Amino acid sequence: MKESVLTVEHLTVYRETYKAVQDVSFSLESGTDTSIVGPNGGGKTTLVQAILGILPRHSGEITILGQPLSRKGYLPANLRQQIAYLPQNFLVDRRIPMTVNELVGLGWDKLGFQLPWANHKKRSHAVRSALKRVNASHLKDQLIGGLSGGETKRVLLAYCLVYPRRLLILDEAPAGLDIKAESEFYDLLYQLKQEQDWAILQISHDLNMVRQHCDRVLCINRTLRCQGTPEVALSPNSLSALYGTDFVQYHHSH
Amino acid sequence: MFFQTEFTHVIELFQLPFMQRALLGGILTGIMGGVLGSFTILRQLSFFCDALGHSALLGISLGYLLGLNPSLVLLPFAVIFALAVSYLLEHTRLWTDALLNIIYSSSLAIAIIILSFVGQYKGGLNNLLFGDILAVQQLDLVLSSLLLIVCTIYIGMTLRTQMLLTVDESLAIARGVSVSTQRTVFIVLLSLVVGISIKSIGVLLVSAFVVIPACAARLMSRTFTHYVLLSAGLGALSAVLGMVSSAWFNLPSGPSIVATQLAIFLTAMVIPRLRSVTHSPSTLPPQV
Numbered sequence: 001m002k003e004s005v006l007t008v009e010h011l012t013v014y015r016e017t018y019k020a021v022q023d024v025s026f027s028l029e030s031g032t033d034t035s036i037v038g039p040n041g042g043g044k045t046t047l048v049q050a051i052l053g054i055l056p057r058h059s060g061e062i063t064i065l066g067q068p069l070s071r072k073g074y075l076p077a078n079l080r081q082q083i084a085y086l087p088q089n090f091l092v093d094r095r096i097p098m099t100v101n102e103l104v105g106l107g108w109d110k111l112g113f114q115l116p117w118a119n120h121k122k123r124s125h126a127v128r129s130a131l132k133r134v135n136a137s138h139l140k141d142q143l144i145g146g147l148s149g150g151e152t153k154r155v156l157l158a159y160c161l162v163y164p165r166r167l168l169i170l171d172e173a174p175a176g177l178d179i180k181a182e183s184e185f186y187d188l189l190y191q192l193k194q195e196q197d198w199a200i201l202q203i204s205h206d207l208n209m210v211r212q213h214c215d216r217v218l219c220i221n222r223t224l225r226c227q228g229t230p231e232v233a234l235s236p237n238s239l240s241a242l243y244g245t246d247f248v249q250y251h252h253s254h
Numbered sequence: 255m256f257f258q259t260e261f262t263h264v265i266e267l268f269q270l271p272f273m274q275r276a277l278l279g280g281i282l283t284g285i286m287g288g289v290l291g292s293f294t295i296l297r298q299l300s301f302f303c304d305a306l307g308h309s310a311l312l313g314i315s316l317g318y319l320l321g322l323n324p325s326l327v328l329l330p331f332a333v334i335f336a337l338a339v340s341y342l343l344e345h346t347r348l349w350t351d352a353l354l355n356i357i358y359s360s361s362l363a364i365a366i367i368i369l370s371f372v373g374q375y376k377g378g379l380n381n382l383l384f385g386d387i388l389a390v391q392q393l394d395l396v397l398s399s400l401l402l403i404v405c406t407i408y409i410g411m412t413l414r415t416q417m418l419l420t421v422d423e424s425l426a427i428a429r430g431v432s433v434s435t436q437r438t439v440f441i442v443l444l445s446l447v448v449g450i451s452i453k454s455i456g457v458l459l460v461s462a463f464v465v466i467p468a469c470a471a472r473l474m475s476r477t478f479t480h481y482v483l484l485s486a487g488l489g490a491l492s493a494v495l496g497m498v499s500s501a502w503f504n505l506p507s508g509p510s511i512v513a514t515q516l517a518i519f520l521t522a523m524v525i526p527r528l529r530s531v532t533h534s535p536s537t538l539p540p541q542v
Contacts, residue, residue, distance in 0.1 A: 052428045073427065080430030087424050096296055096421060098478045106418045111429055116413040116479070143476065144421075159425075169428075 002029040004066075005167050005199040006051065011060035013043070013050040020046040022223045023060075030166065033193050033200040035210040037234075038220040039243050044203045045088055047220060048169055051201075052085055065166060077110045084160035088171035088203070090152060094145030100155050101140045104130055107159035130162040131155075135184065149176035157185070161192075168192065170202035174209070186213050207234055260502060267501045272388055276454075279390035280493030280511060282398040283451045286405055287463035288471070288489030290444050292482045293409075295468045296420050299444070300461065301351055302339070305358035306448045307460035309335055311382060312361040313449075315368040329449045335361075336445035337438065385456030385508040387497075398450055405443055409482070412436070417478055455508040466515035467492060473522040492518055 006028040013021040021043040028034055036044045049055040051062055053073025062069040065079050075083075084107065104127045109119065131137045134154045139147065147155060153176050160168055168189075174182045186209065192198040204210050210217060210230060217233035219225040219242045226238050267273050294303055313331030317324035339357055343350055381389075409416060415436065418426045423433055444464070451460050467488040475481035496511030503510075 049424070052424075053430075054424050054427045075430060077430055083428065085425065085428035087422070090422060090425075092421070093296070095472065096478075097472055097475045097481045098417065098421065099476065102417065102478050103421065106414055106421075111412075111415045111418065111426075111431060113411045114414075116410055141476075 002031060004028070005030050005064070006201070007061075007063040008047075008051065009061045009063075011047070011050060011062065012058045013046050013055055014058050015046060015055070019058075020222065021050065021220075024220070024224045025060075026218055026224065026227060028167070028199045028201055030199050031193055031197045032215045033189060033202070033213060034216040034218060035214040035230075036201065036203045036218045036220055037205070037207065037210060037242070038225075042221040044220050045171055048085075048171055048201070048203060052083070052169065077112060081110045081163060082166040084163075084165045084168045086153075086156050086160055086168075086170045086173045088175075090156060092144050092147070092152065096143075096145060098144050099140070100131070100136070100142050100144060100147070100158075101127055103144050103155060104158045104162050107162040109163055126162050127158075130158040133161055133188065134158045135181075150178060150181055153177055154181065157188070161188075164196070165198060168198050168200045168202075170200070172203050172205065174204075174206070182209075189213065207239075210234065264498060264501045272390075273497075273501070275390045275392070275395060276387045276507060277494065277497050278395055279398060279454050280387055280497055280507075281490045282395070282402050283447075283454055283463055284467065284489030284491070284493035284511075285486045286398070286402050286447045286489075287451065288467045288486035289405055289409055289482060290440075290447055291464035291468035291489070292471065292485040293416055293420060293440065294444060294464050295472070300465045301354050302343075303444060303448060303464045304461040305339070305354040306332065306336055306445055307452065307457045308358040309339075309361040309365075310449060310452050310460075311365040311457045312368075314382060314452075315365040315372070318372045319368050325453065328452065329446060332445040332449035333442050336441050340437070340441050381456070382452075383456050383458050384506065385452065385454050385459065387454040387507040387511075390454055394450070394453060401443075401446055401450055405447070408439065408443065413479070413482075416440075455511070459508055459512050462512045462515060463489065466512070466519050470515070470519040470522040473519075473526065488515075488518055 004027055008027070009025050011021060011024045012019065024047060036047065038044050046055060050057045051064075051069075053069055053075065056071065056073070064075060065082060067075060067079055069075050105123050107130075108123045108126050127140075128137070131140055134157050136151065136154045136158055139151060139155060144152070144155065153173065157173070174185050177185055189200055189202075190213065193200055202214075211234055214230055216227065217230050218227045219233055219238060221242055225242050226233050232238070268277065294300060310328060310332055313328045313335065314324040316331065317327030320327070339354070342357075343353060346353060415426065415431055418429065419431060419433065419436055427433055447464070448460050451463055455463060468485045470488050471481050471485035475484055492515040493511055496514035497507060499505065499514060500507040500510035
């Protein structure tokens with residue numbers, strides 16, 4: 001049985017004085033993959049950051065795994081660790097002396113007040129498994145500053161996978177991956193959704209991929225323009241209304 | 255023979271209580287500076303630390319002006335000042351380095367003006383600027399030890415949080431980390447370390463204790479945990495070697511420690527280059 005993982009009601013978010021997201025409502029169930037599409041500057045990243053508590057909201061309610069997210073972005077630690085987030089622009093300072101192993105290990109369990117070596121064995125095992133899952137085991141001892149864009153994305157995905165989650169939020173995650181890695185990435189998301197019942201919310205600009213892999217689409221341009229299955233939400237008429245231009249669709253095979 | 259005489263002389267010097275206190279004070283300051291410094295440089299707070307050191311002179315001068323013990327005024331002043339500057343940095347649209355420059359140069363100027371009114375302290379300005387580690391008292395050691403314990407527990411128990419915050423703030427917030435709380439605690443600890451260290455090494459050199467060992471450790475480390483530990487170790491090592499060289503060659507202690515830190519940093523810079531030169535295969539094309 002599907003359960004509600006995320007509920008957003010009448011959400012309005014400002015970026016400084018600019019109203020970036022206005023009166024958006026939707027909900028997400030476990031075992032589903034929902035994509036947010038829309039033009040640049042349409043408020044997609046703002047919406048996701050407000051859901052995570054990175055940006056404060058002006059009004060509206062956000063409920064994650066049955067618990068309301070407070071105005072200051074507080075959510076109990078046991079729920080926080082069930083959410084994973086892969087940001088759009090992850091710029092690693094190349095001078096940070098941190099290995100891939102260490103970064104992925106930071107995704108494991110909660111981050112509170114604890115001895116640094118607590119649960120070291122369990123954590124190491126989980127890190128190895130996560131890296132193997134994204135085909136990045138060979139990178140484990142590399143410094144994160146020396147990774148390519150695609151490798152960084154795979155390592156960040158391992159950071160998300162290292163601990164059992166219920167909600168995975170991705171901001172243009174496959175950008176920077178090659179065709180093979182992108183295909184593996186979507187296969188992995190499918191497994192997480194089908195086998196482990198994760199709810200996935202991802203921002204994407206690749207409408208063909210959205211059509212192929214997602215169950216539901218939210219069309220955002222400052223406000224929610226439409227939502228529904230890819231067939232409905234990505235129809236030429238909906239897209240023309242969303243992007244403000246006439247849309248002609250071309251399909252490609254991958 | 256000369257070496258043996260000098261060695262005996264140094265050993266005798268370190269049997270004097272004030273030298274032992276100075277050595278212990280240097281080690282404690284070195285470890286604290288190393289631990290916090292490892293995060294300070296990665297979060298690009300080096301200049302903030304420098305500004306904090308210079309501004310501490312204002313706290314000391316205010317203490318003299320008000321007829322209070324400057325050591326007692328310095329710590330609360332350093333904390334309040336650091337929090338105020340941190341707030342300003344977050345809430346103005348000016349460049350961080352420009353704002354810090356305004357703050358530290360103007361507070362230094364005001365401090366010197368105030369000190370010019372306090373006749374009794376004119377002669378001691380040198381001590382304030384460069385410190386006097388040999389004047390470290392029992393109370394200073396107790397305060398340093400307590401602060402070191404607090405820093406070690408805090409950084410140790412929140413190490414994973416600090417690491418994630420250093421890598422990317424948005425990832426940390428998404429995991430429920432209160433960035434403002436963590437930042438405030440770190441700034442308070444850093445200002446206390448700077449405040450306590452000023453007596454030993456002075457306002458001009460205090461930031462060296464935070465910045466140089468951490469930079470040297472960065473050049474020699476491949477993992478984050480190793481980096482933090484090495485930074486603390488190099489802070490302590492430079493204090494010991496600096497004190498010994500100061501006793502051996504009869505040099506001022508604080509600057510000797512900073513010069514030792516520089517020597518360690520330069521060594522850390524050169525070693526990987528030497529290693530790459532000796533280990534890399536020849537780049538010359540094969541001769542036909």
